[in-house]
Amino acid sequence: MNFIRKIVKPRNEEDAQLYNELKKLLNFSPRSINKYKKAFTHRSVQMLDSKGIPINYERLEFLGDSILGSVIAAYLYKKVPTGSEGYLTQMRSKIVSREHLNELGKDLDLIRFVKSNIDQANVGDNIHGNIFEALVGAIYLDKNYNTCQKFIYENVIVPYVDIEKLEGKITSxxxxxxxxxxxxxxxxxxxxxxxxxxxxxxxxxxxxxxxxxxxxxxxxxxxxxxxxxxxxxxxxxxxxxxxxx
Amino acid sequence: MNFIRKIVKPRNEEDAQLYNELKKLLNFSPRSINKYKKAFTHRSVQMLDSKGIPINYERLEFLGDSILGSVIAAYLYKKVPTGSEGYLTQMRSKIVSREHLNELGKDLDLIRFVKSNIDQANVGDNIHGNIFEALVGAIYLDKNYNTCQKFIYENVIVPYVDIEKLEGKITSxxxxxxxxxxxxxxxxxxxxxxxxxxxxxxxxxxxxxxxxxxxxxxxxxxxxxxxxxxxxxxxxxxxxxxxxx
Incomplete structure (x- = not known):
């Protein structure tokens, strides 16, 4: 018996390209490329899986949003030992605000991966944040909570989160x-x-x-x-x- | 060098008793008893630590609430593959409702651990749910996310969560x-x-x-x-x- 979990190699050219780009973006080798493809599929594509369940990022968005919330909560808890419950709640809201997540998704240029039947100009700005959350959900399912935490540290906390700035102490x-x-x-x-x-x-x-x-x-x-x-x-x-x- | 993390043995009789009761409740040996003592301290006690930070469960409650939310989200995601984002959100709200968490805290009889300067009759019903959340936060800090997940499975999901019942399909x-x-x-x-x-x-x-x-x-x-x-x-x-x- 072989207990080493197999990395499923991508089957076609398009998957192979996504696999390589994801590897660069995520800093690890994705196992199941389909989870990421789902995270980048807009519901307008109207695909169903073999069980008749729609393939799109909306459920993964729900999952990723939760995980993001708890990683940020744990970060703030440790980072600001003097912050009250109310303060921590407020800081987290700022970090996971729609506006902030949209910025994140844009900076990672996640839209380049998205499949949609609606013109990019018409999907609205929130798609950037939504697919960022869905990506976190896909990472959780593909790997585990700790990998999500690492991804969120590298891509949210280190480059963007800044207690002094969130508090308005440093403006520039x-x-x-x-x-x-x-x-x-x-x-x-x-x-x-x-x-x-x-x-x-x-x-x-x-x-x-x-x-x-x-x-x-x-x-x-x-x-x-x-x-x-x-x-x-x-x-x-x-x-x-x-x-x- | 010794890489095995030491379990800090409780220093006095009262801590020793708490340690033993926690061990039974949690199904593992707590490492840092002080984290749990904090989770069971109401702000009316008005204690400060050596840095002047208040010792009470409010910050841990914020942390535990987040972790509980993400564990339940991941459970629902896997358990109900056909549920839409809206359905999953609604089910999670039912599970982590104040009423439900108060029930949980009461069933575990967490109030027996609580230190408060307010009479138990006057603290209100929400204290039961609040200390349940704070306990999850303490487990996270004392151990890790996976231990929280296991605790939540054993104490929330297995005995209480029931999709059929939450959906109203089974009433009794x-x-x-x-x-x-x-x-x-x-x-x-x-x-x-x-x-x-x-x-x-x-x-x-x-x-x-x-x-x-x-x-x-x-x-x-x-x-x-x-x-x-x-x-x-x-x-x-x-x-x-x-x-x-």
């Missing part, structure tokens, strides 16, 4: 970095350029250097977001020095 | 069992008796026998609930035969 990381550099007489550059590659949604990349040394990179769907992402990484790299002066 | 398991026995000319007894032991809340136990053989037991805070619990277990024991006739 770029502003903060520039101010600090000026005070410390350090030279800084934000080198921002379009970097969409083959993706359906326009992306921007930015490299931040301080005194000629590259400190951090960022990439997002707007210049401002990419810059904030990179500036936040700079902030964490120099956090101690910045808070001292 | 006791009625169903009696009807089936009469049809099949089987003798049945529901032997119900008070069985509170040392617990603060009155409990009832019931043994159900069919044709002289004991099939199932139930135990809850009312006769009716104990009987339904036992009858449901009988139903699952005879499910195939019952559905045939």
């Amino acid at each position: 990381y770029k502003g903060l970095i520039i101010e600090w550099c000026q005070k410390q007489k350090k030279k800084y550059t934000f080198d921002t350029y379009e970097d969409s590659g083959n993706e359906a949604i326009k992306h921007f990349s930015v490299k931040v250097s301080i005194d000629g040394e590259q400190i951090a990179k960022g990439r997002a769907t707007s210049k401002k977001k990419a810059e904030e992402q990179a500036a936040k990484r700079v902030y964490f790299a120099f956090q101690e020095e910045i808070s001292l002066g | 398991y006791k009625g169903l069992i009696i009807e089936w026995c009469q049809k099949q000319k089987k003798k049945y007894t529901f032997d119900t008796y008070e069985d509170s032991g040392n617990e603060a809340i009155k409990h009832f136990s019931v043994k159900v026998s069919i044709d002289g053989e004991q099939i199932a037991k139930g135990r809850a805070t009312s006769k009716k609930k104990a009987e339904e619990q036992a009858a449901k277990r009988v139903y699952f024991a005879f499910q195939e035969e019952i559905s045939l006739g």
